[in-house]
Amino acid sequence: MRVHVDSSKCQGHxxxxxLAPELFDVDEYGNAFELNDGxxxxxxxxxxxxxxxxxxxxxxxxxx
Amino acid sequence: MTTVYGPVTDWATDFDHGDxxxxxxxxxxxxxxxxxxxxIAHTERYGGTWLPLTHEMVHEIAYDTDHFTSRNVVVGxxxxxxxxxxxxxxxxxxxxxxxxxxxHAGARxxxxxxxxxxxxxxxxxxxxxxxxxxxxxMGDREHVDAALEYSQHIPVLIIAEMxxxxxxDADKFRGWVNLxxxxxxxxxxxDRMAQFMEFDAYLHKHIADHVENPRDDLISxxxxxxxxxxxLLPEHVQGTxxxxxxxxxxxxxxGIGSSLWHLATNAVDRRRLVENPxxxxxxxxxFLRAYAPVTMARLVREDVEFHGVQMKEEDWVLxxxxxxxxxxxxxxxxxxxxxDREENRHAAFGLGIHRCIGSNLARLELNVAVETFxxxxxxxxxxxxxxxxxxxxxxxxxxxxxxxxxxxx
Ligand code: HEM
Ligand code: SF4
Numbered sequence: 001m002r003v004h005v006d007s008s009k010c011q012g013h014x015x016x017x018x019l020a021p022e023l024f025d026v027d028e029y030g031n032a033f034e035l036n037d038g039x040x041x042x043x044x045x046x047x048x049x050x051x052x053x054x055x056x057x058x059x060x061x062x063x064x
Numbered sequence: 065m066t067t068v069y070g071p072v073t074d075w076a077t078d079f080d081h082g083d084x085x086x087x088x089x090x091x092x093x094x095x096x097x098x099x100x101x102x103x104i105a106h107t108e109r110y111g112g113t114w115l116p117l118t119h120e121m122v123h124e125i126a127y128d129t130d131h132f133t134s135r136n137v138v139v140g141x142x143x144x145x146x147x148x149x150x151x152x153x154x155x156x157x158x159x160x161x162x163x164x165x166x167x168h169a170g171a172r173x174x175x176x177x178x179x180x181x182x183x184x185x186x187x188x189x190x191x192x193x194x195x196x197x198x199x200x201x202m203g204d205r206e207h208v209d210a211a212l213e214y215s216q217h218i219p220v221l222i223i224a225e226m227x228x229x230x231x232x233d234a235d236k237f238r239g240w241v242n243l244x245x246x247x248x249x250x251x252x253x254x255d256r257m258a259q260f261m262e263f264d265a266y267l268h269k270h271i272a273d274h275v276e277n278p279r280d281d282l283i284s285x286x287x288x289x290x291x292x293x294x295x296l297l298p299e300h301v302q303g304t305x306x307x308x309x310x311x312x313x314x315x316x317x318x319g320i321g322s323s324l325w326h327l328a329t330n331a332v333d334r335r336r337l338v339e340n341p342x343x344x345x346x347x348x349x350x351f352l353r354a355y356a357p358v359t360m361a362r363l364v365r366e367d368v369e370f371h372g373v374q375m376k377e378e379d380w381v382l383x384x385x386x387x388x389x390x391x392x393x394x395x396x397x398x399x400x401x402x403x404d405r406e407e408n409r410h411a412a413f414g415l416g417i418h419r420c421i422g423s424n425l426a427r428l429e430l431n432v433a434v435e436t437f438x439x440x441x442x443x444x445x446x447x448x449x450x451x452x453x454x455x456x457x458x459x460x461x462x463x464x465x466x467x468x469x470x471x472x473x
Contacts, residue, residue, distance in 0.1 A: 011419035014181055018345070018427075028183075029176040030424070053407040054349075056415060 001040040002063045003048050005032045009059035016051040016060060023048055032059075068141065069109045076100040079107045079115060081139070081359065081382060087454040091399065094387055104373055110139050113380040114373070119411070121371060122388040125362060125381060126416040131370075132362035132381060133164050134418065138245065138458060139361045139380045151299055158307035159300055161418060168417060170291045171300070175308075175421050178226075178282060184424040187222070191429060194221060195436035204472070207447055210328075210437070210465035211321045218433055219316035222425070227308060228281030229270055236266070241314045245457050267302050282308065308422075315357050316426045318461020319412075320433045322355035323348065325462050326401060327438070328446050333403050338442045341435060347403040348430050353410035354401045356386035359458045360414065385411045386460065443470035 003023055005016070012030030016023070022044055026032050040048045052060040067082040075096050080086065086093060094117055097105045105115040116122060125132050135144050135156055144150050156162025160171040177183065198217055202208045220234045229237075240263045243256065271283060278284040286301045296304075327334045337344055360383040364375045375381070389410045390398045413420035420426065446452065450466035 011416060012176070013413060013419060014424060017181065026181060028180050029173065030180050050406060054409055056409050056411050056413075057419075058409075 001042075001045050001048060002038040003034050003040055003052070004038050004061045004063070005034055006059045006061060007031060007033070009057045010055075011057050011059075013056050015054040015056070019054055020044065020047040020051040024051065067109070076102065076105065077107070078109070079105055080109050081113075081115070082457055084454070084456050087456060087460045090386070090460065091390070094390070104371060106373070110141060110380055111143060111378070112376060113139060113382060114375060115382045115384065116371075117384065117387045117391075119388040119391040119394040122383055122385060122411065123415050125370075125383055126414065126418070129164055129168075129417065131365055131368050133365045134162055134168075135164070135363050137161055137360050137362070139382065143363070143378045145378065151303065155297075155300060155303070158303045158310070160304075160421075161307050161311065162303070165417070171304070172417070172421065174286075174289050174291065175304070178285065179421050179423075179425055181424045184428055187425070188428060188432060191218070191222065191432040192436060194218060195433055196440070199436070199440045206469055208467050208469060210324045210444075210467050211317075211462050212464060214437065215320035215324065215433065215465070216317045218320060218429055219313050219426075222429065223309060223312040226282050227305060228274065228279055228283045229309070233266075237309060237313060241310050244310050245314055245459050263306075264302075267305055271298075271302060271305065311420075312422050312425070314455070314459045314461075316422075316429050318357035318455065318459055319352060319355070319426065319430050321462040321465055322357065322460075323351040323430060323434050324437060324467075325446075325452065325465060326351055326355065327434070328444055328465070328467055330401075331445075333401075334438070334443070336403070337434070338438050341438070343403065344435050344438075345431055346406065346408075348427070348434060349408050349410065350401060350403050350405050352412040352430070353389045353395070353405075353408055355460075356389050356410065356412035357459050357461050358412070358414075358420075359384045359386060359460070360418075361458065382458075385414060388415075440473060441467075441469050441471070442473055444468060445470060 010032050014026055014030055016032050017026045023035055023040060024032050025035055048062060052062050067080055069080055072078055072080045072083045075093050098117055103117050107113050151157050155167060160168050163171050198214050202213055220237055221231055224231050243259050274283045274287055283305060286296060286304055289296055337347055362381045362383060364377055364379045364381060366377045368375050392398045413423040444467045447466040447468040452462050453464045455461055455463050
């Protein structure tokens with residue numbers, strides 16, 4: 001699985017960073033980006049989905 | 065108290081979000097409006113106002129800054145074109161909330177770093193102390209007011225300190241917040257205008273003092289900031305100071321108050337959070353969804369058809385994020401407050417380019433306030449003999465919370 005933050009949609013609600021700091025970080029403007037090129041280890045797949053399903057702007061894309 | 069238009073008799077055709085009944089019975093009123101077959105309600109009040117009630121429509125309007133301007137985000141009797149001396153678009157009176165693209169992005173960008181998670185998280189211990197001090201002050205009384213003695217103080221003290229305004233003026237700030245957000249529709253009232261002038265003079269004085277004596281706070285930061293290679297205009301600095309002061313107080317106070325109201329009236333949730341404090345962050349998100357404090361507004365830029373209705377230039381459009389958060393099409397069992405809800409894409413902090421700049425700060429305040437209250441008062445309930453009162457206007461939350469403390473620690 002891979003995750004990607006669509007920076008044109010992300011408005012910096014920081015839900016992803018709060019729920020899955022192993023997978024996402026935020027810059028000083030609060031905008032999120034994926035860590036490790038977006039590669040999601042198997043044990044973090046549920047967290048990745050949780051983050052994506054909590055993003056108010058529908059900005060997180062998951063590729064299985 | 066009613067609005068200048070008098071009490072509402074028919075919510076379906078003549079709603080008024082400024083009528084005290086609105087915030088008190090908000091969920092039934094939305095049901096009535098939706099059941100009348102009209103997902104986008106209309107009233108002639110305030111010179112024509114629309115109220116869309118689905119997540120889809122709220123999302124669409126928030127994103128469509130071409131047709132819907134943020135020139136003024138609080139519905140009133142007067143439209144910006146009728147207000148003498150109003151600061152014109154794209155800056156507006158309180159940038160960036162009253163700004164539209166392209167000006168908006170720059171005005172917002174300069175504020176963001178001060179409110180990023182990494183700047184805000186270190187404030188936690190200060191907030192914990194503040195919450196504990198407020199509870200200490202209650203002594204060992206059985207009857208306390210969790211709104212008047214607790215929730216209303218937390219955001220004011222934090223924001224005044226961040227801006228660099230005297231903490232002793234907290235009562236004044238709350239008065240001015242109520243002036244801007246609470247007494248809607250009565251703009252021609254002379255007493256109200258006099259209070260606005262006093263507020264304006266107060267901000268002016270403190271900003272001038274920061275020009276003379278710069279310090280390490282947000283006002284000095286704004287005075288020092290540049291946009292496109294120029295210092296900010298004085299009206300921009302003052303508008304932003306006003307915005308941060310107003311936006312951070314009533315809203316967070318309401319969020320803390322609604323969360324505590326829920327816990328006072330739901331013994332099971334209260335007990336679960338006392339026993340499992342690690343569940344608090346998820347519960348707070350659910351309280352933000354179900355009791356979202358903030359409804360914003362937009363003005364129609366020019367005549368437009370929207371989902372089958374004809375909107376006219378300068379009509380108001382309310383942007384009820386709280387109703388979007390209760391839309392069944394977006395949230396399963398939307399009307400059930402469920403602290404186990406894991407997937408929660410709520411819009412309490414807005415959608416699109418105006419996403420709340422203070423959301424990281426507000427979330428931390430909410431979490432610390434709920435955590436500390438439950439730690440010190442593991443059991444409490446509403447004191448049934450006194451009434452809970454709710455705010456009026458676009459920010460919704462309890463203004464009094466008479467509680468009976470059942471246990472302390
Ligand atoms: C629970 C508390 C809060 C809630 C529910 C809330 C809600 C909102 C909402 C819905 C918006 C979007 C406005 C729009 O679309 O027109 C907004 C904007 C804003 N909020 Fe908050 N807010 C809260 C606390 C705070 C705090 C503590 C601050 C402190 C600085 C703050 C500062 C702002 C600012 C500056 C904007 C304007 C952003 C822009 O226009 O780009 N808010 N807030
Ligand atoms: S939750 Fe969505 S909008 Fe918020 S920071 Fe993450 S990607 Fe951006």
